[in-house]
Structure formats: structure tokens, C-alpha cells
Amino acid sequence: MEVEIISKECIKPSSPTPPNLRTHKLSLLDQIDAAAHFPLIIFYPMNQSTSHAAVDNFFQRSQLLKQSLSEVLTRFYVFAGTIKDNLSIDCNDKGVYYLEARVNCRLVDCLSQPNLPSFEKFIPRDYTWKETGAGDDHVAMIKVTSFTCGGMAIGILVSHMIADGTSLNIFLKGWAAMARKACDEAVYPNFDAPSIFPQNVACLREEASFMSFCRPFLKLGKFTTRRIVFDASAITSLKAKATSKSVQNPTRVEVVSALLWKCIMAASNQKSGIQSQGPTFITLSVNLRGRAAPPLPESSIGNLYWRAGALCTPEEMELAYMVSKLREAITNVSPGFVKGLQGDGGFHKLCEHVKAMAGACSSATNSCGMDYIGFTSWCNFGVYDIDFGWGKPVWVSCIGLNEDLDLRFPSTIALMDTRSVGGIEAWLYLDKEVMAILAQDKEILALGSWDPSPIN
Known part of the structure; x- marks a missing residue:
């Protein structure tokens, strides 16, 4: 699949x-995060209500996207700036780097058997301000790709610094x-x-930062990305198994x-081939907005x-x-807190x-060491309700997570809603x-589907 700019x-x-x-000064919580961009790709089908040719349809859509983007950036002015240093964003109106591209295939062919590595081509990862002569790194980049059928993919990269x-x-x-x-x-x-959350210059050199905590778990190696989809009925079954006196409404x-x-703990244990596997520490991202008192907007x-x-230790591996x-x-x-x-x-x-x-x-x-799994959840964000005027997405993808980090988490998992209500799509x-061992796990095979087509 070739994508032409x-x-x-x-x-x-x-x-x-x-x-x-x-x-715009960064907050304390911004300071402790990775200086990386994170991706999202939103796929939209051809608008069946229009009689325009695919090329004309894409041109009209892209013009609308650019005009509305320009207008909304007056409110989201930080997204139109450049990264000045480790403490601030220069809100200089340089703008969002915007690419238009086309691919010589239909959307249905692309999504019927998704080749996840090829989806990197839908995000503007390799394009920086240096290529446009502006010098500094931009906060946001967007790539809009048209398919021969009139469908389109909108790929977004936004700096995790802000x-x-x-x-x-x-x-x-x-x-x-x-x-709209x-x-x-x-x-x-x-x-x-x-x-x-006022910034603190000492945070830049403080060894107690969260990234310093993660450093022992970062490593170079051979990694791969796959998806597991759990539908609503599978999750209902899981909830029944996980309900206990301490958590009656998981x-x-x-x-x-x-x-x-x-299951990842079990797979790691099997890979190591030792009888006494060390514990596994996980983190799950928790939104602070609604947990503050009073709540943040x-x-x-x-x-x-x-x-x-x-x-959790291997002796404690019971779902509830x-x-x-x-x-x-x-x-x-x-x-x-x-x-x-x-x-x-x-x-x-x-x-x-x-x-x-x-x-x-x-x-x-213990002497066996310890593993780490980083979870993040995009569930309940309403990403399938993002409608620019031609209907809702057919699929939303986060392929490319952590790809711009030279050191990689041993295990990183992003949870997203499925298009059907109540399901979860886990990006591993x-x-x-x-991953190869996990793919044979009987418990996961009984509940989830590996790498299914998102349009079936």
C-alpha cells in the first residue's frame, strides 16, 4: 500500500x-510526561448521500476540514504553536502541519484484513517543522488521506508535552x-x-520523576503490536467472574x-522458563479532572x-x-490526592x-526481577461520535503508540471503545x-478475538 503525498x-x-x-507554561504534570507525540487515526467511509465523484468529495471534505481547523485554532491556540523548550510552548501561530495524501485502494480493502504496520503511513510521523523551514517542533500534525472509494483517514499526532x-x-x-x-x-x-499545578524547574533534574521510576523497565528489543477485541457479552462474562465482596460492580x-x-504474567513466566517468576507492577492512567474537589472543567x-x-505476584493471579x-x-x-x-x-x-x-x-x-505493564484507557471518550458533517467513523485506531521512544516499555496496552456499544478493543x-505465547492463551481465546476486521 503506497501513500502519495x-x-x-x-x-x-x-x-x-x-x-x-x-x-504557555507547562504544568507540573506536563513536565513529568514523555516528550513524545501520540497518534490517532479516524477512518470515515464515503458519504453515500452525495453524488459527487470520489476526488471531488475528498476535495470538498478537505477544504471544510482546513477551514474549520483554522477557525477552531483561535480557541485551541496552543495547538498551533511550537515547542519552545522543556518548560513552555511558543504560541506563535505557526500553525498545525497539515498533509493531504491519497492511497490507491478502497477503504474496505484496507480494513478487511488490517495490516497494522502499514497504518503508520496514515500518520504524519516523519514530518517536522524542520522540513518546512520553520525550525522548531510543532505541537500538532494532521494527515488526511483519501481512498479511491471516497473514504478517508484522518491521522493526528499531538505532543504529549501539552x-x-x-x-x-x-x-x-x-x-x-x-x-458542522x-x-x-x-x-x-x-x-x-x-x-x-505550577511547574517546578527542579523537576527537570529530579531523579524522583515518574520517567526516572520507569527507567529500569525501559529496554530495547523486538516488539510487536496486535489487537484483541472483547465484545459486550464477553465483558459481561468477565464481570461475573471478577465480582467479589470488595468489588461488587467492576x-x-x-x-x-x-x-x-x-495472562501477560503467565506468558512472561512461560517465556522465562523459571518456576518462580517475580511480581508484575502495572499502572493505569486515571483522569484527575473529575476527581479533584471541586472538579476541574x-x-x-x-x-x-x-x-x-x-x-501482583504469581501466587495472587486470580481475576477477582x-x-x-x-x-x-x-x-x-x-x-x-x-x-x-x-x-x-x-x-x-x-x-x-x-x-x-x-x-x-x-x-x-526478588532475584527473578520484576515486570511492568503500562495501561491507558480511552474508553468513554466518545471517539465514535466525532462527526465533521459526513457521519460517524467506521473505525478509530491508535496504531503507533510509543513508536517515537528509543527506549520502549516492555508492555504497553491502550484500551479503546469498539464501534458496537459495550465492547473494548485492546491494543497490545x-x-x-x-505476544506469541499470549496468542495461544485459552482464556483469552475463549473471550476475545485477535486482530478481527473492524468493518465486519
């Missing part, structure tokens, strides 16, 4: 950013509402996070995370999440127990929390040997 340009805000907003998954979702909803001229659904982003994210945690932009951590461990970790991200990260004392509290996680891991590690980025 048709055009490259920078989409700038339709109105200039005021001088008093030209520098945005988490919720922030990207807020931006996409605002952009889509602008394209849906004034009643207009989105007004909130950029107050740096004043609530969520679908909790039960799927616990199942994968359990849902439209708040920034990395407003925390990685709740839980530890692992769900209870997850619930305990999530519950600990309380209003009081969020309050502690705010204000001038937030950096000190953040260091305490990270050191506590490192200490728990250190005390539990694992060691190839572990």
Missing part, C-alpha cells in the same frame, strides 16, 4: 493569538463541531492547569485490564492524569483479586508519591515472544 501546508488560526497569550488523551478528544470534538457549524456544541478549552476497564495483566487541557499503580487491587489503586487517586499535587507544594508531594511506588516495587522484587505493544 499531494500537498503540505501549515493551517494557522483564523485570528492571531493575543500577545498576552503568546507563551496534551493527554482527554485533551486530544476535546480538541477533536471542538474541531468537528466547528466543521454546531454552535450549541461549541467547545471552549480551559488552559488553567499551569496555575493549578467496570469493563478493570476486568479487561486484570485479565490481560494476569472537563475541557481542561494538559496532562491531567495520574498513573495509579498496583503490584487482581480487580480488587486495581480498584484500590484507582480509589487512592482521591480528591485529597489531587489536592496535594496543587500549589507550590505539589512538586514535593509528587516526588513522595513516585518514591513510594518505587519503594513498593523494590521491596517486592509487547515483546514478540511474549
Whole structure:
């Protein structure tokens, strides 16, 4: 599958950013995240209600996307800036780097048997400001690709220095509402996070940062990406197995995370070939917006999440127990926890929390070492409701997760909604040997489907 670039340009805000907003400081929570871009690809079918040819249809859609993007960037002005340094974004209206491309195949052919590595071609990963002569790294990049049938793929890359998954979702909803001229659904982003969680210059060299905690688990190796889809009935079955006195209402994210945690531990144990496998520590990203007191606006932009951590040994690999461990970790991200990260004392509290996680891991590690799994959830984001005026997506993909990190997490998993209500699509980025063993796991085979076509 060859993707041909048709055009490259920078989409700038339709109105200039005021001088008093030209520098956006990163918050404390932004500082501790990886300086990487994370991807999303949204696939849209041909609009069956139009009689236009595929080429004309794509041109009209792309013109609408560019015009509405320019308009919405006046509100999301930080996304149109460039990365100035490790502490701030230069909101200089350089614009979002925007590519148009085409591929010589139909959307249905591309998605009927998805070749995940080839989907990298739908995201603007290899294009930077240096190629446009502007010099600095941009905050956001977009690539719109047309299929011969009139379908299209919108690939987005956004810097993790300024945005988490919720922030990207807020931006996409605002952009889509602008394209549809849906004034009643207009989105007004909130950029107050740096004043609530003030940055700390010492965080740049502090060894207690979260990235320092993760460093022992980062390694070079042969990794692969695969998908497992759990439909609503499978998740209902999982919930029944995972219900206990301590957790009487497990969520679908909790039960799927616990199942994968359990099965990956077993696969890693089988790969190592030793009888006494070490513990596995997992983190699950928890949105802080609704857990603050009072709650932060849902439209708040920034990395407003925390990685709740839980530890489990091979002797504790029972689904209900692992769900209870997850619930305990999530519950600990309380209003009081969020309050502690705010204000001038937030950096000190953040260091305490990270050191506590490192200490728990250190005390539990035996001679066999310890594994780590990083979970993130995009469930309940409403990504299948993103409508630019020609209907809802046929599929949403996050292929490419962590690809721009030279050092890779041994195991990284992203959970997303399926197009059908109540399901979960798990994107697994694992060691190839572990993945091969996991693919034969009978419990997963009984509940999930490996790499199914998203359009069946």
C-alpha cells in the first residue's frame, strides 16, 4: 500500500493569538510526561448521500476540514504553536502541519484484513517543522488521506508535552463541531492547569520523576503490536467472574485490564522458563479532572492524569483479586490526592508519591526481577461520535503508540471503545515472544478475538 503525498501546508488560526497569550507554561504534570507525540487515526467511509465523484468529495471534505481547523485554532491556540523548550510552548501561530495524501485502494480493502504496520503511513510521523523551514517542533500534525472509494483517514499526532488523551478528544470534538457549524456544541478549552499545578524547574533534574521510576523497565528489543477485541457479552462474562465482596460492580476497564495483566504474567513466566517468576507492577492512567474537589472543567487541557499503580505476584493471579487491587489503586487517586499535587507544594508531594511506588516495587522484587505493564484507557471518550458533517467513523485506531521512544516499555496496552456499544478493543505493544505465547492463551481465546476486521 503506497501513500502519495499531494500537498503540505501549515493551517494557522483564523485570528492571531493575543500577545498576552503568546507563551504557555507547562504544568507540573506536563513536565513529568514523555516528550513524545501520540497518534490517532479516524477512518470515515464515503458519504453515500452525495453524488459527487470520489476526488471531488475528498476535495470538498478537505477544504471544510482546513477551514474549520483554522477557525477552531483561535480557541485551541496552543495547538498551533511550537515547542519552545522543556518548560513552555511558543504560541506563535505557526500553525498545525497539515498533509493531504491519497492511497490507491478502497477503504474496505484496507480494513478487511488490517495490516497494522502499514497504518503508520496514515500518520504524519516523519514530518517536522524542520522540513518546512520553520525550525522548531510543532505541537500538532494532521494527515488526511483519501481512498479511491471516497473514504478517508484522518491521522493526528499531538505532543504529549501539552496534551493527554482527554485533551486530544476535546480538541477533536471542538474541531468537528466547528466543521458542522454546531454552535450549541461549541467547545471552549480551559488552559488553567499551569496555575493549578505550577511547574517546578527542579523537576527537570529530579531523579524522583515518574520517567526516572520507569527507567529500569525501559529496554530495547523486538516488539510487536496486535489487537484483541472483547465484545459486550464477553465483558459481561468477565464481570461475573471478577465480582467479589470488595468489588461488587467492576467496570469493563478493570476486568479487561486484570485479565490481560494476569495472562501477560503467565506468558512472561512461560517465556522465562523459571518456576518462580517475580511480581508484575502495572499502572493505569486515571483522569484527575473529575476527581479533584471541586472538579476541574472537563475541557481542561494538559496532562491531567495520574498513573495509579498496583503490584501482583504469581501466587495472587486470580481475576477477582487482581480487580480488587486495581480498584484500590484507582480509589487512592482521591480528591485529597489531587489536592496535594496543587500549589507550590505539589512538586514535593509528587516526588513522595513516585518514591513510594518505587519503594513498593523494590521491596517486592526478588532475584527473578520484576515486570511492568503500562495501561491507558480511552474508553468513554466518545471517539465514535466525532462527526465533521459526513457521519460517524467506521473505525478509530491508535496504531503507533510509543513508536517515537528509543527506549520502549516492555508492555504497553491502550484500551479503546469498539464501534458496537459495550465492547473494548485492546491494543497490545509487547515483546514478540511474549505476544506469541499470549496468542495461544485459552482464556483469552475463549473471550476475545485477535486482530478481527473492524468493518465486519
